Amino acid sequence: MTEQHYIEVKDLVKNYGTGSMMVNAVDHVSFYVDRGEFIGIMGASGSGKTTMLNVLSTIDTMSDGHVSYDGTDILKMREEELADFRQKNLGFVFQDYNLLDTLSIEENIMLPMSLCGRKKEEVDFRVKSISETLGICDILGKFPYEVSGGQKQRAACARALANDPKLILADEPTGALDSRSSAMLLDTLQVMNKELGATILMVTHDVFSACYCDRILFLSDGKIYCESKRGNLNKREYLDRIFDIQAQMGGVELLC
Amino acid sequence: MLNKIALRNARRLWKDYLNYFLTLCVITALMFSFHSLLFSKDIYEMIHYGNNGELSTAGMMLITFMILSTAVILVILAWLIHYMTRFIMEKRSREFAIYLISGMQKEQIAVLYRKENFYLGIGALFAGLLLGSGLKQVLFFVFYKSIGRNYEFENPGFQENLSAFLLTMLLYGTCLLMALFRNQRNFSNMEIIGLLNMDKQNETVDEKRNFLWKWLFLLSVGNLLLLYFLVFTGRVTKITAIWEMIGLTFTFYFFYLGLSAFLMNYIKRKGSFLYKREYLFLMRQFSSKVRNTCFVLGTLSLLFMFALVGSSLAFMLSDYQNKQLDVEYPYDVIIISDEKENDFSREEALIRENADIQDIWKYTVYQKRTSDVGDFLYQNLRLFSDRDSDPVMAEGKRAVAYYDYDVYMGITDYNHLRRMLGLAPVVLQDDQYLIHMPNRVYQEIKDKGMELENSLDIGLQFAGFKTEGFAQNGHNGADYLLVVPDQKLAEMDIYFSLMAVMTKEDVPEELSEALYELDGKTRGYDELADYIKIGSEELFLMPATIQVKSREVLELKFLMSTLSFPLFYIGLVFLCVSLTVLSVQQLSDSNKYKFRYQILHKLGMGKRRIGMVVTKQLFFYYLCPVILSVIVSAVFILYVGRQFVIYTGIHTKWGLYFGISVASFLGIYGLYFMLTYFQFKGNIGRK
Numbered sequence: 001m002t003e004q005h006y007i008e009v010k011d012l013v014k015n016y017g018t019g020s021m022m023v024n025a026v027d028h029v030s031f032y033v034d035r036g037e038f039i040g041i042m043g044a045s046g047s048g049k050t051t052m053l054n055v056l057s058t059i060d061t062m063s064d065g066h067v068s069y070d071g072t073d074i075l076k077m078r079e080e081e082l083a084d085f086r087q088k089n090l091g092f093v094f095q096d097y098n099l100l101d102t103l104s105i106e107e108n109i110m111l112p113m114s115l116c117g118r119k120k121e122e123v124d125f126r127v128k129s130i131s132e133t134l135g136i137c138d139i140l141g142k143f144p145y146e147v148s149g150g151q152k153q154r155a156a157c158a159r160a161l162a163n164d165p166k167l168i169l170a171d172e173p174t175g176a177l178d179s180r181s182s183a184m185l186l187d188t189l190q191v192m193n194k195e196l197g198a199t200i201l202m203v204t205h206d207v208f209s210a211c212y213c214d215r216i217l218f219l220s221d222g223k224i225y226c227e228s229k230r231g232n233l234n235k236r237e238y239l240d241r242i243f244d245i246q247a248q249m250g251g252v253e254l255l256c
Numbered sequence: 257m258l259n260k261i262a263l264r265n266a267r268r269l270w271k272d273y274l275n276y277f278l279t280l281c282v283i284t285a286l287m288f289s290f291h292s293l294l295f296s297k298d299i300y301e302m303i304h305y306g307n308n309g310e311l312s313t314a315g316m317m318l319i320t321f322m323i324l325s326t327a328v329i330l331v332i333l334a335w336l337i338h339y340m341t342r343f344i345m346e347k348r349s350r351e352f353a354i355y356l357i358s359g360m361q362k363e364q365i366a367v368l369y370r371k372e373n374f375y376l377g378i379g380a381l382f383a384g385l386l387l388g389s390g391l392k393q394v395l396f397f398v399f400y401k402s403i404g405r406n407y408e409f410e411n412p413g414f415q416e417n418l419s420a421f422l423l424t425m426l427l428y429g430t431c432l433l434m435a436l437f438r439n440q441r442n443f444s445n446m447e448i449i450g451l452l453n454m455d456k457q458n459e460t461v462d463e464k465r466n467f468l469w470k471w472l473f474l475l476s477v478g479n480l481l482l483l484y485f486l487v488f489t490g491r492v493t494k495i496t497a498i499w500e501m502i503g504l505t506f507t508f509y510f511f512y513l514g515l516s517a518f519l520m521n522y523i524k525r526k527g528s529f530l531y532k533r534e535y536l537f538l539m540r541q542f543s544s545k546v547r548n549t550c551f552v553l554g555t556l557s558l559l560f561m562f563a564l565v566g567s568s569l570a571f572m573l574s575d576y577q578n579k580q581l582d583v584e585y586p587y588d589v590i591i592i593s594d595e596k597e598n599d600f601s602r603e604e605a606l607i608r609e610n611a612d613i614q615d616i617w618k619y620t621v622y623q624k625r626t627s628d629v630g631d632f633l634y635q636n637l638r639l640f641s642d643r644d645s646d647p648v649m650a651e652g653k654r655a656v657a658y659y660d661y662d663v664y665m666g667i668t669d670y671n672h673l674r675r676m677l678g679l680a681p682v683v684l685q686d687d688q689y690l691i692h693m694p695n696r697v698y699q700e701i702k703d704k705g706m707e708l709e710n711s712l713d714i715g716l717q718f719a720g721f722k723t724e725g726f727a728q729n730g731h732n733g734a735d736y737l738l739v740v741p742d743q744k745l746a747e748m749d750i751y752f753s754l755m756a757v758m759t760k761e762d763v764p765e766e767l768s769e770a771l772y773e774l775d776g777k778t779r780g781y782d783e784l785a786d787y788i789k790i791g792s793e794e795l796f797l798m799p800a801t802i803q804v805k806s807r808e809v810l811e812l813k814f815l816m817s818t819l820s821f822p823l824f825y826i827g828l829v830f831l832c833v834s835l836t837v838l839s840v841q842q843l844s845d846s847n848k849y850k851f852r853y854q855i856l857h858k859l860g861m862g863k864r865r866i867g868m869v870v871t872k873q874l875f876f877y878y879l880c881p882v883i884l885s886v887i888v889s890a891v892f893i894l895y896v897g898r899q900f901v902i903y904t905g906i907h908t909k910w911g912l913y914f915g916i917s918v919a920s921f922l923g924i925y926g927l928y929f930m931l932t933y934f935q936f937k938g939n940i941g942r943k
Contacts, residue, residue: 057858059857059858080862080864080865083857083861083865084860084862086859086860087860087861090860092858092859098851099855100537100540100852101852102540102541102544103540107530107536110530110531110536111536111859112859112860114530114531114533114534114535114536115533115534115856115859115860116860117533118531120528123531
């Protein structure tokens with residue numbers, strides 16, 4: 001009997017275009033994510049990271065393959081079922097925050113719960129507890145344009161946690177942040193993972209961000225190049241290993 | 257090169273701002289149609305008379321109202337073009353920044369943008385003219401129907417078309433060019449960085465001064481309640497009306513500021529509605545949109561109000577026209593003469609030559625050198641309410657309205673005249689008299705019937721009032737007629753001779769001119785002999801010694817149409833302009849804030865549910881200016897409806913006409929709504 005993983009991706013294919021113009025953005029990729037894991041996906045631009053994230057997040061369709069969450073295959077779901085699935089099972093953190101500008105920070109966090117039709121008391125309690133954990137209580141009444149990039153991204157994390165999702169998908173979450181805010185955000189993600197038990201899948205090309213992950217999948221030209229587990233390595237050691245893999249992949253030349 | 261880019265951009269503008277383009281087409285089509293009406297040969301003949309081709313009263317009114325409505329429409333058209341060119345310019349700021357970065361001069365960009373808008377405007381003009389030539393036929397058909405004539409579809413002469421075409425071109429072109437040159441200034445203040453960041457500026461939520469706005473909102477609502485109170489309790493005076501008008505202007509603008517403040521406060525207090533699915537998103541969207549566009553919403557509400565009031569008034573006038581004509585002109589022909597022995601033989605012969613007579617009656621009215629009823633009405637009618645403050649003016653009005661002496665008629669003549677109209681004869685005892693007066697006058701004095709009765713010294717018992725239409729604008733008395741037993745007439749003097757005629761079919765309109773000519777007079781100059789009085793009718797009265805119903809009806813209907821058509825015209829244009837502004841605002845938001853719906857999608861909203869959110873969002877935003885304008889215009893129309901009763905004695909179904917106006921406007925509203933909805937959904941779905 002094979003072991004059942006929390007999220008299983010089997011032979012995932014995503015093509016764009018047709019005939020001679022067809023591009024394999026994701027080419028027969030298979031991997032898994034276990035409950036409570038903090039997994040990273042790294043790769044150069046055009047390696048298929050974001051495409052894969054979009055398919056996993058059900059906002060894009062796959063050309064072939066299977067993706068199952070806790071045994072449920074999303075391929076078999078219709079549009080409205082997928083929307084419902086997204087609402088109840090996934091949380092998102094994006095590079096450009098994606099907070100609604102007309103809603104205050106508190107309301108942005110409330111929104112996924114309101115959309116689910118949760119009760120007022122439950123919503124208020126959860127907003128309070130998440131914001132306390134992520135340290136954003138003092139900005140709840142403010143609007144996104146009134147707070148810093150780092151605060152916005154932490155608010156986005158709080159929103160991603162609102163519905164207690166099975167998986168949090170983070171797409172280059174530190175991409176628009178300065179180094180201090182980036183470090184604070186990564187600490188926040190770690191808190192979400194370790195203290196709140198959130199499963200996180202983060203796409204990044206930033207080595208420093210990647211070293212916070214438990215495991216990293218390296219993508220190249222739409223295929224998994226290799227996988228690296230942190231194990232007992234400290235951050236410094238893990239960072240070196242990531243650099244080594246990138247060097248093997250040709251990333252050093254790119255960086256130079 | 258610039259020309260090529262301008263043409264290509266104009267084509268893109270056409271697609272992106274289809275609603276705006278269509279509205280320009282519709283306005284041009286309406287302008288062209290109405291101008292064609294003004295230059296029509298038939299209309300020219302209808303509004304001119306005499307050998308010198310002088311303008312008739314109806315002609316003067318038509319031209320005055322057309323000039324007024326054209327001026328109003330020009331202002332609103334210029335505003336629309338100016339608003340839209342500025343709006344589009346802001347939306348394309350990034351593109352202009354790229355032009356600047358590429359080395360283009362500000363002046364060149366200004367010329368390019370002017371050209372694009374010019375091409376778009378000219379495109380709309382020619383499309384509108386094409387549409388207008390079809391719409392013109394419809395307008396002519398409706399106009400002819402409204403004045404009781406049949407319109408035969410025909411190709412008007414080149415000259416008529418050319419005049420209407422040139423006038424439309426001139427007016428539209430002036431608006432277009434003025435608006436384009438006004439935008440020139442915006443280009444001179446351009447900075448590249450500002451342009452680059454312009455489209456990145458997100459909507460901000462201004463929650464400052466909410467406390468003040470909430471109070472002003474309460475004041476606005478209070479002002480609306482006061483308006484209803486004044487109208488319902490009949491306390492509208494000149495002073496209150498002026499204050500209310502000023503108050504209403506503020507109400508239109510503060511209402512939306514206050515509304516958004518209340519909503520924001522509700523959201524801050526975390527009202528339970530916020531937790532109901534998408535309402536948090538919707539309420540925030542709505543409140544911030546209302547706050548940021550409160551001035552535009554206020555202006556649109558005003559335009560809607562004018563459109564609704566204009567259209568309802570037009571319907572009411574049309575209703576008045578239909579009801580009042582039989583009251584004012586019950587006989588096919590009626591002639592009055594101060595020659596006591598006039599037997600009207602020449603007139604009778606002429607009428608018999610031109611029409612198939614059903615009944616003809618020659619009779620006389622009497623006076624006994626008293627004016628008790630006239631005195632009573634002078635003391636009690638609203639028309640003479642300035643008798644104490646301005647007695648000279650009031651006396652002057654009385655001299656025009658009433659004969660020197662009260663007018664009497666014998667019961668035999670009276671009953672014959674009633675029978676001619678299909679009315680049951682009345683029975684009058686030898687010691688009784690009755691008073692026949694228009695319903696309008698009766699409504700004003702009915703509560704003082706006893707007072708009137710006591711003020712008369714006729715030596716007979718009062719038998720009551722009769723109020724059917726009875727040619728009382730000078731013929732069968734002016735405003736009133738005392739009907740007495742025949743034997744009572746022996747002690748009176750003959751006042752005037754009259755002849756009333758009913759025919760089997762409609763009398764030819766030209767008979768009117770022929771009857772005047774018979775007396776050596778010209779219709780248009782000599783309708784009013786110096787002896788005839790006209791009563792207290794103030795609205796569209798056309799008194800004349802010789803009244804030929806078909807001719808008078810044609811003229812009166814024409815007169816009414818000259819008023820109601822421009823009202824419809826203005827109403828339609830206002831509506832289209834308002835809807836265009838609402839529509840382009842929403843569509844531009846759908847482009848700029850596409851990401852909001854993408855976020856909702858990521859947060860687990862299916863396409864169908866997002867479609868519902870968009871429907872609700874558009875519905876609330878579209879409904880917003882309508883509600884306020886309906887509230888204000890309803891009470892306005894109620895007031896005017898009541899004034900109608902006072903001035904004409906005719907009860908118009910103001911509620912019905914207001915309802916028809918609202919329903920027909922909502923129909924056009926629905927069209928714009930659907931167009932916006934589908935474009936909106938297309939925009940947010942586009943990757």
